[in-house]
Amino acid sequence: MKTPMLSRRALLKGSLAVGAGLTIGFQLPVGRGRAPLAQPAPGVFAPNQWLSIDRDGLVTVTNSVPEMGQGSLTTTTIIIADELDADWNKIRVNQAPADPKRYANPITGSQSYGGSRGVRDHMEMWRKSAAAAREMLKQAAANEWGVNVDSVDTEPGVVVHRATGRKLAYGQLVDRAQALPVPQNPTLKTPDKFRYIGKNLHRLDTPDKVTGRGIYGMDVQVPGMLVASIERPPVVSGGKVQSFDATAAKAIPGVKHVVQVTNGIAVVADRFSAAVAGRRALKVTWDLGPMAQVSSAQISAEYVALSKQSGQVARKDGDAEQALGAGGRTLEAAYEVPFLEHACMEPMNATAQVMPDACVVWAPTQNPGGSQATAAKITGLPIDKVTVNTTLLGGGFGRRGEIDFIVDAVETAKAVGVPVKLMWTREDDIQHGFYRPATYNVFRAALDGSGMPTAWSHRIVGPGILAQKGRMPANTTVDPAAVAGARDLPYDIPNLQVEWLNKDFGVPLGFWRSVGSSQNAFITESFIDELAHLAGKDPFEYRRALLGKSPRHTAVLELAAAQANWGSPVPAGRGRGIAVAFSYGSYAAHVIEASVAPDGAVRVHRVVCAIDCGIAVNPDQVKAQMEGGAVYALTAALYGQITVDKGSVQQSNFHNYPMMRINEMPVIETHILDSGAAPGGLGEPGVPPVAPALCNAIFALTGKRIRTLPIRTDELKRA
Amino acid sequence: MITLVVNGKQQRLDVSPDVPLLWVIREDLRLTGTKYSCGMALCGACTVHLDGTPIRSCVTPISAAVGKKVTTIEGLSPQATHPVQRAWQELDVPQCGFCQSGQIMSAAALLTQKASPTDADIDAAMAGNICRCGTYQRIRAAIHRAAALKKGGAR
Numbered sequence: 001m002k003t004p005m006l007s008r009r010a011l012l013k014g015s016l017a018v019g020a021g022l023t024i025g026f027q028l029p030v031g032r033g034r035a036p037l038a039q040p041a042p043g044v045f046a047p048n049q050w051l052s053i054d055r056d057g058l059v060t061v062t063n064s065v066p067e068m069g070q071g072s073l074t075t076t077t078i079i080i081a082d083e084l085d086a087d088w089n090k091i092r093v094n095q096a097p098a099d100p101k102r103y104a105n106p107i108t109g110s111q112s113y114g115g116s117r118g119v120r121d122h123m124e125m126w127r128k129s130a131a132a133a134r135e136m137l138k139q140a141a142a143n144e145w146g147v148n149v150d151s152v153d154t155e156p157g158v159v160v161h162r163a164t165g166r167k168l169a170y171g172q173l174v175d176r177a178q179a180l181p182v183p184q185n186p187t188l189k190t191p192d193k194f195r196y197i198g199k200n201l202h203r204l205d206t207p208d209k210v211t212g213r214g215i216y217g218m219d220v221q222v223p224g225m226l227v228a229s230i231e232r233p234p235v236v237s238g239g240k241v242q243s244f245d246a247t248a249a250k251a252i253p254g255v256k257h258v259v260q261v262t263n264g265i266a267v268v269a270d271r272f273s274a275a276v277a278g279r280r281a282l283k284v285t286w287d288l289g290p291m292a293q294v295s296s297a298q299i300s301a302e303y304v305a306l307s308k309q310s311g312q313v314a315r316k317d318g319d320a321e322q323a324l325g326a327g328g329r330t331l332e333a334a335y336e337v338p339f340l341e342h343a344c345m346e347p348m349n350a351t352a353q354v355m356p357d358a359c360v361v362w363a364p365t366q367n368p369g370g371s372q373a374t375a376a377k378i379t380g381l382p383i384d385k386v387t388v389n390t391t392l393l394g395g396g397f398g399r400r401g402e403i404d405f406i407v408d409a410v411e412t413a414k415a416v417g418v419p420v421k422l423m424w425t426r427e428d429d430i431q432h433g434f435y436r437p438a439t440y441n442v443f444r445a446a447l448d449g450s451g452m453p454t455a456w457s458h459r460i461v462g463p464g465i466l467a468q469k470g471r472m473p474a475n476t477t478v479d480p481a482a483v484a485g486a487r488d489l490p491y492d493i494p495n496l497q498v499e500w501l502n503k504d505f506g507v508p509l510g511f512w513r514s515v516g517s518s519q520n521a522f523i524t525e526s527f528i529d530e531l532a533h534l535a536g537k538d539p540f541e542y543r544r545a546l547l548g549k550s551p552r553h554t555a556v557l558e559l560a561a562a563q564a565n566w567g568s569p570v571p572a573g574r575g576r577g578i579a580v581a582f583s584y585g586s587y588a589a590h591v592i593e594a595s596v597a598p599d600g601a602v603r604v605h606r607v608v609c610a611i612d613c614g615i616a617v618n619p620d621q622v623k624a625q626m627e628g629g630a631v632y633a634l635t636a637a638l639y640g641q642i643t644v645d646k647g648s649v650q651q652s653n654f655h656n657y658p659m660m661r662i663n664e665m666p667v668i669e670t671h672i673l674d675s676g677a678a679p680g681g682l683g684e685p686g687v688p689p690v691a692p693a694l695c696n697a698i699f700a701l702t703g704k705r706i707r708t709l710p711i712r713t714d715e716l717k718r719a
Numbered sequence: 720m721i722t723l724v725v726n727g728k729q730q731r732l733d734v735s736p737d738v739p740l741l742w743v744i745r746e747d748l749r750l751t752g753t754k755y756s757c758g759m760a761l762c763g764a765c766t767v768h769l770d771g772t773p774i775r776s777c778v779t780p781i782s783a784a785v786g787k788k789v790t791t792i793e794g795l796s797p798q799a800t801h802p803v804q805r806a807w808q809e810l811d812v813p814q815c816g817f818c819q820s821g822q823i824m825s826a827a828a829l830l831t832q833k834a835s836p837t838d839a840d841i842d843a844a845m846a847g848n849i850c851r852c853g854t855y856q857r858i859r860a861a862i863h864r865a866a867a868l869k870k871g872g873a874r
Binding site: 219343344396624628662 | 757
């Protein structure tokens, strides 16, 4: 059973937010001051930046993690409400403005969100913040009653004196509590005292998302605002405007301005359709730059050629080369994965207003801190004169950690002097993305007499995201994002080598849901399956035998296998495959049942997922993330491919960059393994094992090993 | 001057007849619950009802809506009590939520056609609506639930 939804009254009460009920509470306009917490209003208890309580007992939580679908508005609130012992029906949540000094992730130190870091990086800090507030409320009540603080407890929204049963509501205590010192080391609840954590609570944002009231970036309205769209170079990167003629564009009714900006020519109009028509009427001569020479066929060919060379060593256990040459059965295989685009349902956009002494940005961004810094740089304003309001995000998946669309909006608004909503088309979005890197991989392995691997050599050829962005960590030249999920292979193999050859053709790279693990789990979990089959062993038992040093991998693998009845007869016409992976602090294993039609079309019937994310704060939403991760991964495995020809991305919209649809949807069963460990991530860990589990199922059924994604149905066709 | 009825309200608009209905809804009427995502009728995020039939408003010129009744997500029910909206809340269907206005409008239209849709009916009616967060399993369950709610005398 779920708890009741928030009452509308509680939500509406005192809301400064846009719309009704729970919505994103935007920061007050610039110029009104931004220190409400440093000097809280009378009658408000605000012990820290994460929560406040008013005299009516309404708790306001400030969530710093952008809501991109993962449920951060709800999860953050659950964590704080639990430790505060708040009444779930008297809580609202606001989205934090950009202000890294107050709201930065305590682990990364920045207000940029990716890597499934919401709960795992913040939970302890939020719990301490709420626990401090609860101790202060208890002390305030104890003082009021003249009793020892040890004699009082809390129940949702009230402090109770155990001996007499007297009660004081939190709202009655705000003035006294506000006057008390904030404890620095408050005692946290033991897990058995959790009231909300671990229960299935409804998402707080659902009401606004079923009524159209939720405000996404695209929905922002600012008085006097114009709408802009940018004509971008035909090449995916490095293109520049040589010259342009805006005469015809300016003649389009509704077009107000045409201005050159860093990423192309912005057409600013009174409505979107006019801006798009203006783009079409532009005459632009582009300097295409070196990218015009680049094509996917060439990238693949050069990867293959390079794979003959050795790369930088990312991991070396024992001596794989020697073991490979020592005789016994060996296997070689090459795997290739394509560039992928995120395809958020909400195309990139941002709204900006640039004034002489201040700048305001409204954006669906995973990176409020970076957006603020970017706007400050473009406008020349001090950082504290730049306000960034994070709206709801229509998908994130890593794409919205980039700041290109912020640059677009702020530059355009600065150029035209009025507020501008800068919108991308779907085509802009797919053709000017930051892509999951395409890589080519060569494996070599040797098996001993019993079929167990004695050597594993994995050579990855491809670019590195951090290397391209100039964000490599100190003391290494191996990009961690390129080797994640490969370097940390969990299998106990005595001679193991992972190498990386950095080859970057300049296609812009980005963090795509589960990043390196998204492809490296496919590659490694397919190849280990090849070894199991070569050894004539059951793929589940083979993995299990090699996971002796990885108990959490073993546990999710066993749980998925048990729930899927691994070893039982597979339903007629289906194959069954398995895979396991660690990523972003969590362990996931999947068993997939799939069939292949005579024309080669793949049908996924059933996905059984086991997930160990440590503490499951909201189990129903853990399941939601596993469901979403599986669909994201299946879409990529079945369809996902971005190709480049003469520097241009050849895909443009959902007809040639297809998404999985409801009629293709398998049944997804998620089983949560409560390991009691520290919280792990959830947005990403449900992705990596899916593609290999599917391809292993197809192999089990057809005997055809898929080593290149996306799956080619023509190669699975039966004559 | 173009006239149409949106969510029960007569609207007179001075817009070019070729402007897509989506942008009239979003930019002129400021009803932003209906979303732009593909602009080519490929994803269904812009789905509204035109005289009760679900259409993709991103490729429907406003001229095609003249004199007709348009219902958007904001007009589906005054208090979010439509069985589809209630079922969506019960099952917490939305994740990012961006596609959900379109999903809900497609689902509501399906239930007016078929009181007890089968899985095949759902596939046929909903395959035009993409959800990148992958909420399809919950959408399917919520449509079955909404059908039950509707039969149960829901308001």
